[in-house]
Every structure is written in C-alpha cells, then in structure tokens.
Amino acid sequence: MTDYFATHAPAISQEIKDFFAERRRAARELSPNLEQSIDILEDFTLRGGKQIRPMLVLLGYELAGGKINKAAYQVAAAVEIFHKHILNLDDMADRDEMRYNGPTIWKKYEAVFEGWKDAQHHARSFAEIDGTLLGSFAFDLVRRAQLPAEIKLAVMEVLINRMYFETVAGWQIHYHQNQESLEAANEEVFIKGLDLVTARYTFVGPLKIGLILAGKTPSKLRKAVESYAMKVGLAFQITDDILGVFGDPKETGKSVGNDIREGKKTLLLQRAYQAAQPADQEFLADVCGRELRPQELERAQQIIRDTGSLEYSLQLAHQQIAVASQDLQAVQLSGKTAEEARSVLRELAEFIGQRKK
Template sequence: MTLNEYFALHSPRVTEAIQAFFATRRTAAEKLSPHLVQSIDVLEEFSLRGGKRVRSMLVLMACQLAGGELNDAAYQVAAAVELFHKHILNLDDMADRDELRNGGPTIWKRYQQLFEEWKDGVHHARSFTEIDGTLLGSFAFEMVREAKLSAEQRLAVMDVLNNQMYFETVAGWQIHYYQNQEPLAEADEEEFIKGLDLVTARYTFVGPLKIGLIIQGKADSQLARALEAYGMDVGLAFQVTDDILGVFGDPTETGKAVGNDIREGKKTLLLQRAYRSASAKDQAFLSEICGRDISEAELHHAQQIITASGSLQYSQHLATQKVETALQSIEGLTLSESGVEAQSVLTQLAQFVAQRKK
C-alpha cells in the first residue's frame, strides 16, 4: 500500500469520528446558547478543513506496528490527536497573525469578518478565538476520555498530549521566539536544533507514535524505542527540509511566500550556517535583512550567499542522513502482517520528507 492510499483509506474514519463528536456537542450547545452553537460550527469547519493528518495517521500506524487491529477506539484517539493539532494550529495562527489556513480563513480572521461592524471588533475577534481555541483543546481530551480504553490507557494518552505534545512544544516555541529577537551573529545552532526537536520531532512524530503504542499496551517496548529514534530523526529531517523550502521552494507548490523565514527573523540552520561561512560583507547583508521585509533582489542575493557558503548542501545532506538513520531504526522488527504494511508506509513517509517539494 502506498502512502497516499493509506491516508485515503483511513482519513475518512477520522473524519467520521470528528463529525460524530461535534454532533453531540452541537446538541448540547443548542440547549444553552445560539452563540455557543456558532462556536461549535466554527470549530468543526476548522477541524475538518484540509491538512495532511500526519499525526492522526501516525497513531494508527503505531497501533498496527504493535500488532493491533484498527478498532473504533483507535480511530477515536486518532481523531482526538487531530483536534489537539488544530488547537495548536490556532495558537500558531494567532501568534503569527496568519489569515489563511488550509485554503480558508483562520479562526481569528473568521471572527474578525463576523464582528466587522462591532466596536473594537479586532479585539473581540481575538477574544472569541482564545475562548474557542481553549474549547477545542478541551474537546481533544474529552474525545480521549470517551474512547473505549482502560482508565490507565486514557490517562497515559492524556499525559502524552499534555506533556510531550503541549508542555514541550511551548518550550520549543519559546526557544525560537526568543532566538528570533537575537542578532544573527549571536544565534546558537545547538539551541535552534533543540527547539526543532521539541516543536517538530517530539510533537509531530514521537508523540503520536507513542500514543498508538499506548492503545496497544506497548508503550514500554523495543518497538517503542525504535519508533522514538525514528521519530526524532525523521522529525529533524522534516523541519530542515521545511526551512530549505522556505527560502528555495516554489510558491506554487508550497503555497507559501518564499523568504518569509528571513522576513520573520527566524535563525534557521540554513541561515546560521551561511552566516558563519560568509565574508564580512555578506555577514553584514544577512544580518541587515534578517527580520525585515525584503525585495526579490535581496532574496535572490541571500539565496546566492546560502548556496555559495555550502549551507544549502549541508542542510540537504543532513536531512538525507537523518532519514537514512530513521529507516535503520525500524529495520529488522518482528511484525504482524498489518505491522509490515504500516512499516512500509512509515518508510515511504520518511522518504517523502527528504524529497518533498511542498
């Protein structure tokens, strides 16, 4: 089974679980307030709109790798992880002031449109977004609570969500936000990588894989250690590739403006390595443009410096190397038939990470 076929097969079941959950909440909201019904509608539309659903699919893959069948509880928890991810995306959208997400307005932009005629409408839009976002986060935990798992398993899943995927993600965000305010000359590569490990590797890959193993009672096993190693390596490769696309990608494929990382002052590995190897003149140029709006000509010059310094080649090699190491982590495992299928999909996912263009 190909990666796309796996997602196409299982994503509809996650959608069904999300829709069923929101149906019960809408019924409850109708007894309380039409405004709460509006919030439910906004959150459901946002939760179901677009996205690759990598994290929820990783939950299911880990279940199969552990020899389990994909039952209603597995899909319920996978859906909970998807809601949790949407909650995190809402926080990210507010922090970055993004107006679009997966082809539609972000929640705060949606409320800004709804409250356009209100006095101080922008403030009220952000207030409603904070309230609804908190509600969405609570819905993720409620879905876990309702899953047909043992009490011990439910608590273990919630612990991963609350600590590994929330607490540690906040730490990673803060590392990068503070670093974005520092001069490029003072940026610390080790600290930046630490932030990537927390925000991408542990949040996107390690956490969801661990949740899938918890569902099957295999959270402390050789398989768990193999998947954690896989997740850390492929997660770093994913983000390094993302940073490359942020400077060299094709906007028609990525859906993002090229150069935004530079404009936002992000001290990516790509930029740090280029700065350290550049001439004094080029260092001054990179320092000056990092954190401000840049022209096409300035972006092109930055691309030339990054390429000539060897930073682009280094980042590409690092991503490829991490994918190879990740794949070695999941070789030689004793697996069931469904586990072998999931292993194949995990392999394809890692290969996609290093080769992706969007």
C-alpha cells in the same frame, strides 16, 4: 503510503465530523455565538493538512500488533484536533493570516467583526477563546473512546507532557532565540528547539500513543520507534524550513518568507549567515525580523543557495532519514500488519525528504 492515508483518512475525518455535530447541537441550546465558533473550528480542523500525526497513531498501534477499530480512530481524531489547537496558537504567535489556503482563525474573525471598533483585537481574543475550546475537545474525544481507563490516562499523559509541555518549552527556546541577532544565534540551541517542537511533538508523541493503545510493547520496539521518530522529526522540520523560504504558496498553503519576517534563526539562515560575505551578512541581519519586499526575498534565497546552506540542510535531512529507516528495519516484528506498518513508515520517511508541501 498514499494508499494507507487514503484508506484511513475518511474514518478519521468522520470521527471529527461526528464529534463536532454533537458539540454543535449542544452549542445551539446555549448561544448562536457558540454555534458560530463550532462552525469556524470545524472548518479549520477539517480544511486541510496531511494528517501525519493521526496516521502515526494508527501506524504505531499496528506496529505493536494492534488491529484498528473505532476507539483507535477516535484517539487518532483527537490527536488531529489537538494539532489544530496547537496550529491556532502558532498562527497567532507568528501573525500568520493563511493556513491551508484559507484564513486562519483570528483572520476569519477579523472578517466577522468587520466594522467593529478595534476589530483585530476582538478577532484575536475570540481566536484565543475558541482555540482553548478546541484543545479541550481533544481530551473530550479521548475520554469518550471505549478504552480501559488506564489506557486513556496514559494517552492523555503523552498529550499533556510530550505534546504540550515539551512543545511549549521548544517554542520558548525559539521565541527567545528569534530576538537575538543572527551573529549571536546558536545552532545547537535551535536544534534543541526542533527536537522539542517537531520531533517529539509530531513523531514521538503520536507513535507512542499508538504503542500505548496496543498495550504492553517490547522495549526494543519502543526504543527503535523513538529513535526513528526523533530522526525523521528533525528531517521534517528542516524540510519545512526550506519550504518556508523556497516553497510554492499554492502547494504549501502558507506564505513564503514568513520565517525570515518573524526573525526565526533557522538552520538554513544561520548556515547562510556564517558562510556569507560581509555585505550579504549585513543584508541578512537587516531583513531578518522585518517585512520583506519581493526582491529582498529573492536576494535572501540566492544567498542561501550560494553559501551552500540549502545543500547542507538537504543533505542533513536525507542523512537523518536514512538512519531512521535503518533503526526501524533492525527491530523484529510479529505479523503481516506490523510489517506493512513498518513499510509505510519507511515510505513516509522518504516522502519527507522529497516533499513540496
């Protein structure tokens, strides 16, 4: 898997750099402020991340018999740009200050506007404006790819409906649930949100785009890919939530404990609350949704361990990964490249179960 990522990451990054270079030249003719926005957006887009989504585009393409070319790299790059657009929205909603070991866009602007009256408001306003621009860049890059018009439209349909519309629905589910008490939180509702926000957005959408690039795809392959994507997506988010509470910020690039501070009713927290002693339930209910002192975070971590919630979440993630690999293995493929793509997807599933960032 690491070899596959190392092989294709430079080409994806180069497509992003080339696109931003062209946009920077256009911005320079209009406004120095717009040129500054391009610089900030390019830094945010290229600064870090695992590039899982663009790689899934390429893997889906190869799985269906496609041979990677410039157009495939452009679409993969567009998916990465779209993802960074979504992350900016996420950072603003969650008030995150750090992403990939650097400031989030709104935090970057807070430094730019230091000394301004109401600097934070202006910083968040510029992050909203720049984020909108970043989202448009994804569609612009798809438009520029040398592909048949019907393929471009089909790709955009996935971006709009699968990776935008459904993600917003999932966000809203979780956002409303975050305002509920831990006692009232419902695991089924949370899982539905995960299905929309992570499984469909991170895995189903990009893999489907890859299949679209390859043209007509057998229905058995489409169904197997979607089944794999849904299960691995659930496992991915479960492990992500675990890292949000137990991860090392130096490895994850994100602050630990943010999910608890934001009041997110993760599976990890719901299970811990259900199994905890009354005093610990009262403690979890109190800290969920507010700033945590270091010793409070440590106590929350201990409760999650002691109640078996951490072990339950890990086991569920591993079960999903095992079944996902079986789903993918059962489908018949044609050609060495497709078999290699399947092997990488199996390795990716295993990596997700063991990841530390």
